[in-house]
Amino acid sequence: MSLPLIPPMLATPGTLPPAAQDARWAYETKQDGQRVVVYLPGDGSLVLRARSGDIVTAAYPELGPLGRSLGATPAVLDGEVLALDEEGRADFQLLQSRMGLVHAAGRAARRATEVPVHLVLFDVMHLGQRSLLKLPYIRRRAVLEELGPAGPHWSIPGALVGHGEQALRATREHGLEGLVCKRLDSVYEPGVRSRAWIKIRNMxxxxxxxxxxxxxxxxxxxxxxxxxxxxxxxxxxxxxxxxxxxxxxxxxxxxxxxxxxxxxxxxxxxxxxxxxxxxxxxxxxxxxxxxxxxxxxxxxxxxxxxxxxxxxxxxxxxxxxxxxxx
Structure with a gap:
């Protein structure tokens, strides 16, 4: 089937929500990778599009089997491609050696054995014949977790509801890039830098x-x-x-x-x-x-x-x- 092209929703730089509103937000680790929208037509194939809209599928051949993970169910997912260092943290410099191989399939395949990538999936915008854009974040997250697309090179990262201060402190203690705060009732706004998603970078x-x-x-x-x-x-x-x-x-x-x-x-x-x-x-x-x-x-x-x-x-x-x- 033909899937709708959906530019990714973007977060606005900011600070933690007020303590009185903490329970209305979910907190995800901010990843240091390449944002991609994943198109799964349901025929075993997949297409990865970067924020620019460019197709970058060929740069990451190890993600190909994800196309079969949902069977015949078409879907559009939101995620980020990461290259992990020896301590399991995202390393953008490592990823750069993969990002430029979109038109070099042979080199990409060889590089995949040396610097494998991991795709974290944190949203679902379309499933089957249905758009999920108007569903609140908490319901889209539940749908994504029910789909459960887990594999050797992709996973769904954790999301903590409430406890924003503790979540931010944990990212600092573990040397991670930061935190993304997502309002539980937020709809998915394609291509919009929204205040419903707030990113906090650890500096x-x-x-x-x-x-x-x-x-x-x-x-x-x-x-x-x-x-x-x-x-x-x-x-x-x-x-x-x-x-x-x-x-x-x-x-x-x-x-x-x-x-x-x-x-x-x-x-x-x-x-x-x-x-x-x-x-x-x-x-x-x-x-x-x-x-x-x-x-x-x-x-x-x-x-x-x-x-x-x-x-x-x-x-x-x-x-x-x-x-x-x-």
Whole structure:
């Protein structure tokens, strides 16, 4: 049968619901993967579409058997493709080695044996001949659990009703990306970034040493568009990423003056990062940044600037790089 194309419903960044409304919400772990809508026509096949609408089925051949899991019952499911690290946590860097293989079926099959993916299914929008979009979340969740599509490469993650503070704390304690809060009575809104779903990203902070900058463009011409930062480990300054957000106009102007005063021709990072157009500075400015997670190489993901730390010297700035990256 022909299944309806349904763009995924999106969550709005926010904070936990008020304590008085806690029991009206369900809490799911926020996953760090590739969002997909799963189309199961009921003939044993499946089609995976990314948020963009692009078909990405060929990149994940190990998910093919999911097409037979519901028998002849057509369905449209919502989920996320993950690549898991050795501790069972989603690792987006690992997944990136799979995402680009949509048009390379042979390579995708080989890579599947090296970096297998896992699909978490957290919603059902269509089943049989019936649209479920207008059903409340709690009923759609019950339908999904009754379907029970479990297999070696896919599963239904847990959802906790109420106890939002405890759920968020658990994600932080286990180093997970965050939490998604879903109102129990919420309908499925295709393609809408809805307040009925709230995402909370666990952010960490770190002290970093500024070692360079990249010129801004457009209205930022003449100002730093991003600063290049590192952390000291094993007696050297290791590059951990570029930070391009978090300043007011006044703060960016102040930072520009500090960077110009510290300019040097010598890169302070060891090893030298492959950053085109970089301007190097003496590594004497310390700042605090916020970030979500680190890559396996120790790079900061989604960093944003918090503040300068004039109270710290570069030698005093804390480094929390893994020992094997020092």
């Amino acid at each position: 960490r902070s770190a002290d970093v040493v500024v070692g360079g900058w990249l010129p801004g463009k457009g209205r930022l011409t003449g100002l730093p568009g991003a600063v290049l930062v590192g952390q000291r480990a094993a007696g050297r300054l290791r590059y951990v990423g570029g930070v391009g957000t978090g300043w007011s106009d006044a703060e960016r102007t102040e930072l520009a003056a500090l960077l110009r005063a510290a300019e040097t021709d010598v890169c302070p990072f060891d090893p030298v990062p492959p950053v085109a157009g970089a301007h190097w500075v003496l590594p004497r400015l310390v700042g605090e940044v916020r970030y979500s997670t680190r890559t396996r190489a120790g790079m900061l993901r989604q960093p944003s600037w918090l503040r300068l730390r004039p109270d710290l010297t570069p030698e005093e700035s804390a480094a929390d790089l893994p020992d094997d990256l020092a």
